[in-house]
Amino acid sequence: MFAAVFCLTLLGGALGLLLAVAAQRLKVNDDPLAAEIEALLPGSQCGQCGYPGCGAGAIAIAAGEAPVTLCPPGGRALAQRLASTLGIELDLSQVADGAPMVAVAREDICTGCTRCRKICPTDAILGAPRQLHAIIRDACTGCGRCVEVCPTESLALHPVAVTLETWYWPRPQLPI
Numbered sequence: 551m552f553a554a555v556f557c558l559t560l561l562g563g564a565l566g567l568l569l570a571v572a573a574q575r576l577k578v579n580d581d582p583l584a585a586e587i588e589a590l591l592p593g594s595q596c597g598q599c600g601y602p603g604c605g606a607g608a609i610a611i612a613a614g615e616a617p618v619t620l621c622p623p624g625g626r627a628l629a630q631r632l633a634s635t636l637g638i639e640l641d642l643s644q645v646a647d648g649a650p651m652v653a654v655a656r657e658d659i660c661t662g663c664t665r666c667r668k669i670c671p672t673d674a675i676l677g678a679p680r681q682l683h684a685i686i687r688d689a690c691t692g693c694g695r696c697v698e699v700c701p702t703e704s705l706a707l708h709p710v711a712v713t714l715e716t717w718y719w720p721r722p723q724l725p726i
Contacts, residue, residue, distance in 0.1 A: 583636075584612040590631055591621055596693040597671050598622045611636075619645050623691065651692030651707040653685050660704040666696035 588608035599620045601607040610616035611632065618632035618640060625647040633640035653674070662680040674690040677683030687710075697705045 581609070581612055584609045586635065587611050587632060590628065590635065592623050592628070594623060594691045595671055596623065596691040597695065598691075598693045622648070650710045651694075652687050652690045652710050653692065653694075653696050653705050654708045655683050655685055656704045656706070657682050658704075659702050661702055663701060665699045665701065666705055669695050669699050671695065 584605075585608075588605055591604040591608055593604050595603040597603070599607045599616070599622070601610060601616075601620075604621075607616065607620055611618060611620060618636065618638070619629045621628055626642050626645045627647075629640060629642060629645050655675075660682050662677060662682060664677060664679050664683075667675040667677055667683060671693065672689050672691055674686045675683050675696060676686065685705075692707055694707055697707055
């Protein structure tokens with residue numbers, strides 16, 4: 551019995567030492583600037599920027615491969631923060647602040663093809679093949695990918711209705 555406990559203890563210690571050495575030798579060095587930029591991005595992973603997520607977009611901005619006006623949901627305020635973080639001049643005349651949007655499904659013409667459900671980056675669409683689909687409004691980022699792939703045009707983007715829960719103070723206009 552003591553031999554079994556000794557063997558398992560020795561095996562656990564050796565494997566732990568092997569994992570510690572592997573962690574040191576295979577360590578990935580992260581770019582601190584990319585991590586700082588990713589912290590500023592909204593984190594919705596919507597893909598509106600053309601990159602698969604906010605992490606890839608942050609890496610592209612840090613490498614200088616993408617402009618700081620990359621993120622449509624962030625709008626002017628995010629572009630200004632990214633420009634000040636990177637220390638660059640920015641012309642905000644081309645950046646538009648849009649109202650928050652959400653996808654809405656027209657149930658009378660939805661065929662249940664599930665193309666929208668497969669492409670939604672936030673899994674905000676509920677439905678099964680050949681059945682009606684519904685949108686989870688709190689999970690929808692308004693990226694519009696579902697609207698583009700819908701063959702029956704039963705999906706559309708609408709501004710978020712202003713209620714006590716969704717009302718926000720309007721952003722002040724930045725001097726141009």
